[in-house]
Amino acid sequence: MTDGQPTAADTPGRLMAAEIAEQPAVFDRILAESLTDVRGVATRIRDAKPRFVVVAGRGTSDHAALYFKYLVEIVLGLPGGLASPSTTTAYGADPDLRDVLWVAVSQSGGSPDLLESTRAAGRAGALTLAVTNNPQSALAAAAELHLDVRAGLERAVAATKTYTATLLTLWLLVDEWSGRHRLDGPALVDAAEQAVHVAGVTQVAGHYRFVDKLVVTGRGYAYPTAREAALKLMETSYLAAHAFSGADLLHGPLAMVDSDRPVLAVVPHGVAGHAMGAVLERLRDRGADLTVVGDAESAGQVPAIVLPRVAEELSPLIEIIPMQRLAHTMAIARHEDPDAPRGLSKVTRTT
Amino acid sequence: MTDGQPTAADTPGRLMAAEIAEQPAVFDRILAESLTDVRGVATRIRDAKPRFVVVAGRGTSDHAALYFKYLVEIVLGLPGGLASPSTTTAYGADPDLRDVLWVAVSQSGGSPDLLESTRAAGRAGALTLAVTNNPQSALAAAAELHLDVRAGLERAVAATKTYTATLLTLWLLVDEWSGRHRLDGPALVDAAEQAVHVAGVTQVAGHYRFVDKLVVTGRGYAYPTAREAALKLMETSYLAAHAFSGADLLHGPLAMVDSDRPVLAVVPHGVAGHAMGAVLERLRDRGADLTVVGDAESAGQVPAIVLPRVAEELSPLIEIIPMQRLAHTMAIARHEDPDAPRGLSKVTRTT
Numbered sequence: 001m002t003d004g005q006p007t008a009a010d011t012p013g014r015l016m017a018a019e020i021a022e023q024p025a026v027f028d029r030i031l032a033e034s035l036t037d038v039r040g041v042a043t044r045i046r047d048a049k050p051r052f053v054v055v056a057g058r059g060t061s062d063h064a065a066l067y068f069k070y071l072v073e074i075v076l077g078l079p080g081g082l083a084s085p086s087t088t089t090a091y092g093a094d095p096d097l098r099d100v101l102w103v104a105v106s107q108s109g110g111s112p113d114l115l116e117s118t119r120a121a122g123r124a125g126a127l128t129l130a131v132t133n134n135p136q137s138a139l140a141a142a143a144e145l146h147l148d149v150r151a152g153l154e155r156a157v158a159a160t161k162t163y164t165a166t167l168l169t170l171w172l173l174v175d176e177w178s179g180r181h182r183l184d185g186p187a188l189v190d191a192a193e194q195a196v197h198v199a200g201v202t203q204v205a206g207h208y209r210f211v212d213k214l215v216v217t218g219r220g221y222a223y224p225t226a227r228e229a230a231l232k233l234m235e236t237s238y239l240a241a242h243a244f245s246g247a248d249l250l251h252g253p254l255a256m257v258d259s260d261r262p263v264l265a266v267v268p269h270g271v272a273g274h275a276m277g278a279v280l281e282r283l284r285d286r287g288a289d290l291t292v293v294g295d296a297e298s299a300g301q302v303p304a305i306v307l308p309r310v311a312e313e314l315s316p317l318i319e320i321i322p323m324q325r326l327a328h329t330m331a332i333a334r335h336e337d338p339d340a341p342r343g344l345s346k347v348t349r350t351t
Numbered sequence: 352m353t354d355g356q357p358t359a360a361d362t363p364g365r366l367m368a369a370e371i372a373e374q375p376a377v378f379d380r381i382l383a384e385s386l387t388d389v390r391g392v393a394t395r396i397r398d399a400k401p402r403f404v405v406v407a408g409r410g411t412s413d414h415a416a417l418y419f420k421y422l423v424e425i426v427l428g429l430p431g432g433l434a435s436p437s438t439t440t441a442y443g444a445d446p447d448l449r450d451v452l453w454v455a456v457s458q459s460g461g462s463p464d465l466l467e468s469t470r471a472a473g474r475a476g477a478l479t480l481a482v483t484n485n486p487q488s489a490l491a492a493a494a495e496l497h498l499d500v501r502a503g504l505e506r507a508v509a510a511t512k513t514y515t516a517t518l519l520t521l522w523l524l525v526d527e528w529s530g531r532h533r534l535d536g537p538a539l540v541d542a543a544e545q546a547v548h549v550a551g552v553t554q555v556a557g558h559y560r561f562v563d564k565l566v567v568t569g570r571g572y573a574y575p576t577a578r579e580a581a582l583k584l585m586e587t588s589y590l591a592a593h594a595f596s597g598a599d600l601l602h603g604p605l606a607m608v609d610s611d612r613p614v615l616a617v618v619p620h621g622v623a624g625h626a627m628g629a630v631l632e633r634l635r636d637r638g639a640d641l642t643v644v645g646d647a648e649s650a651g652q653v654p655a656i657v658l659p660r661v662a663e664e665l666s667p668l669i670e671i672i673p674m675q676r677l678a679h680t681m682a683i684a685r686h687e688d689p690d691a692p693r694g695l696s697k698v699t700r701t702t
Contacts, residue, residue, distance in 0.1 A: 078447065090570065
């Protein structure tokens with residue numbers, strides 16, 4: 001760094017790129033190190049026999065929370081809800097949370113409103129579980145149970161590996177809790193490795209080079225992916241990226257889809273992809289500029305980015321990876337540094 | 352209509368304008384006609400002693416569902432969640448819903464996925480309540496309990512009076528269920544009347560005439576308003592209007608707020624407005640173009656549109672009215688017809 005030339009350490013987006021590429025190794029580590037912890041937590045939860053699950057998270061962690069809600073409802077047959085922390089922290093609500101499992105998701109474990117609402121949930125009778133990337137955090141200490149997502153230190157401001165590590169940890173928890181044991185670790189790691197290198201990302205980024213408004217859509221398990229992909233694009237490239245479930249898109253926001261507002265659809269193999277059929281048809285009827293990330297059979301067209309197939313429940317861990325790469329590539333093409341989005345810091349303190 | 356000249360019946364946005372203006376009268380009608388029904392439903396719910404509440408809705412009705420979730424958590428102290436209908440309709444989830452009150456919100460009562468998930472909820476043991484503007488609808492028949500929101504026929508595609516009629520009906524239900532009886536009907540109708548005529552809407556619409564990206568934000572009870580306002584702007588003016596809770600805005604999306612992306616903040620009197628203090632401060636620090644709809648005391652600045660004060664729980668019924676007018680005014684200024692948004696029809700059939 002003596003002559004002012006950019007060095008490897010100065011390359012914009014270097015941290016984010018490295019953390020995206022690290023995800024298969026993170027999955028490997030979780031599969032090697034987390035199963036005992038997950039079993040212990042699953043046993044405690046099974047013993048408590050919760051009848052309702054409330055999940056709390058902000059930003060990226062809110063999307064992990066939504067993924068967990070789908071798993072809980074579909075695999076475990078328990079009704080779930082996403083917490084509105086302000087009902088406790090701002091309005092002082094004092095709910096009856098007996099028979100409730102309260103799950104707080106936060107990579108840093110440092111969000112004051114999650115900490116306060118988790119403490120309040122414990123006082124209100126809930127069994128509390130914190131899922132964080134920091135076992136030393138106040139949130140990990142405040143909850144009765146804790147799971148470390150073992151993503152390793154995340155340095156880029158835009159969360160990538162902590163997101164997928166959280167999803168995998170939550171999936172393992174549900175797999176243990178349900179007693180199904182459907183893990184195929186090698187297939188998952190292999191799919192993640194493919195997703196890190198899958199073709200098409202550069203072409204899609206080029207197609208979107210001058211776009212400033214974008215709709216991202218998906219249904220079912222792919223809806224959290226659509227939301228997380230939109231957030232990455234907002235954070236790193238400052239796009240007006242709107243995420244809608246395929247169903248909600250048809251209730252109003254479809255009006256704003258025109259030839260200047262392209263649609264990026266997440267259409268994986270399985271139920272989520274199949275359920276997008278009618279949505280894709282409406283979008284094609286409207287002449288939307290439609291780019292598909294997913295599976296040709298589900299989409300009825302050749303996807304711009306073809307996702308490796310995994311069990312549908314695990315698909316969100318894979319399908320977000322090319323979306324993270326897309327956000328990174330687009331930011332670089334726009335001369336932004338995705339490692340240092342304007343106005344953001346790594347830990348957001350909301351109260 | 353013999354010479355092709357526009358007549359009153361052809362005026363773009365005529366239906367939406369009339370329905371916005373009709374809201375105080377709709378409130379009057381609900382207060383005159385709905386209390387007996389509401390009491391009956393509240394008694395049935397109290398007798399069933401639900402421990403969890405799950406609310407389902409799409410589009411505008413999803414925002415009414417979110418409002419109800421806040422009421423249930425804050426006033427009744429019950430944990431609540433928003434349904435993900437696809438877990439039932441696409442994935443065939445078979446949850447245990449004993450002790451659950453399932454509330455399906457739909458102005459038309461005609462959404463197939465709500466109908467199917469409501470029937471499934473009943474089979475799974477939930478007490479089911481449909482809240483619709485159509486007592487003859489399949490949804491009203493499918494649920495064990497029904498409340499008619501009595502908005503009268505809504506002809507504009509963009510929902511306005513059905514939204515606030517639904518909010519009022521849901522508030523009355525919670526007021527009865529809780530046994531508090533805090534209704535001040537005349538004050539509410541008076542505030543709605545003021546909101547229909549409040550100054551500032553034209554000026555804000557002029558300020559936003561050439562804007563195509565916008566962030567709308569609010570917290571607590573005002574968060575559903577932010578989401579509904581963004582949807583109206585998307586539906587009628589095709590803006591990329593993003594809604595974020597004040598807390599979530601600071602977790603990532605703040606990066607895309609710059610001098611080209613104005614922020615419309617809903618800052619009513621009360622806790623919701625007070626909780627926006629830190630958010631407004633961060634936005635001012637970033638030099639955001641900030642327009643406040645609300646209360647000077649809460650906002651720390653003179654709002655562009657000053658809201659009449661009502662009890663905070665009822666504030667969402669009032670604060671959305673100038674936002675509906677804003678969406679209408681902006682659409683007209685852009686030569687769009689808010690009564691006929693492109694690509695939309697009145698009943699959206701998602702499965």
